[in-house]
Amino acid sequence: MDTPRTFPELFDFYNDYVRLLYGRVQAQNALPQEILYEINAAFDHISRHWTHGHSEAEKVAKAFSHLKRSCLDIFKLAVKDTIDQYNELQRIDTSIIDNGTFDKRMHWLIADIKAKSVKARQADAETHDGCEAVFALWVEVYQMCEEFNQAYFLSPHVRWAKKKNRIYTTKAFMFSVVSSFVAGLLLFQPFWSFISKIKSFFAR
Numbered sequence: 614m615d616t617p618r619t620f621p622e623l624f625d626f627y628n629d630y631v632r633l634l635y636g637r638v639q640a641q642n643a644l645p646q647e648i649l650y651e652i653n654a655a656f657d658h659i660s661r662h663w664t665h666g667h668s669e670a671e672k673v674a675k676a677f678s679h680l681k682r683s684c685l686d687i688f689k690l691a692v693k694d695t696i697d698q699y700n701e702l703q704r705i706d707t708s709i710i711d712n713g714t715f716d717k718r719m720h721w722l723i724a725d726i727k728a729k730s731v732k733a734r735q736a737d738a739e740t741h742d743g744c745e746a747v748f749a750l751w752v753e754v755y756q757m758c759e760e761f762n763q764a765y766f767l768s769p770h771v772r773w774a775k776k777k778n779r780i781y782t783t784k785a786f787m788f789s790v791v792s793s794f795v796a797g798l799l800l801f802q803p804f805w806s807f808i809s810k811i812k813s814f815f816a817r
Contacts, residue, residue: 634687651683688751691758692730699723699768710770719765730754
């Protein structure tokens with residue numbers, strides 16, 4: 614990612630990153646106000662080139678800083694969403710998918726996402742300005758989050774596992790009900806008295 618120095622270069626960055634990322638979170642109805650503030654601040658700086666006669670280079674630099682920050686906020690939101698997706702999948706027995714290979718790869722990916730997001734956060738905290746190196750770290754994390762979403766959370770294999778889990782749960786519930794009923798009969802004294810009378814009747 615090259616640092617833009619002109620308005621056309623700035624809007625190349627906007628189209629390549631900001632617009633696409635903004636569209637993703639907007640589609641999920643999960644757009645934090647902080648992101649809107651950053652984008653609004655960026656375009657406020659751009660407008661001052663014409664309304665106040667500020668230099669293009671100055672306004673591009675300031676707007677770029679805000680647009681980068683909006684992307685970083687979306688990257689962090691993607692990590693949170695991915696962890697939530699992972700926790701949701703943990704409530705399903707996904708070990709039945711692909712003889713356990715699905716589970717192993719999913720756990721490895723989520724561990725990698727967590728580790729690299731921590732590294733990116735630490736680098737971000739040390740620089741405070743979302744430098745290119747930090748941005749590159751977050752882009753890698755975001756790409757892994759997208760991989761998790763497509764390959765695991767939205768996998769058709771997960772839908773199959775959910776169906777199998779429901780079938781197993783229903784069978785287990787029915788077995789529990791029948792077992793409880795039988796156990797209740799065995800412990801019910803009048804039941805044994807009735808059985809005894811039946812035996813006496815046929816023994817005549």
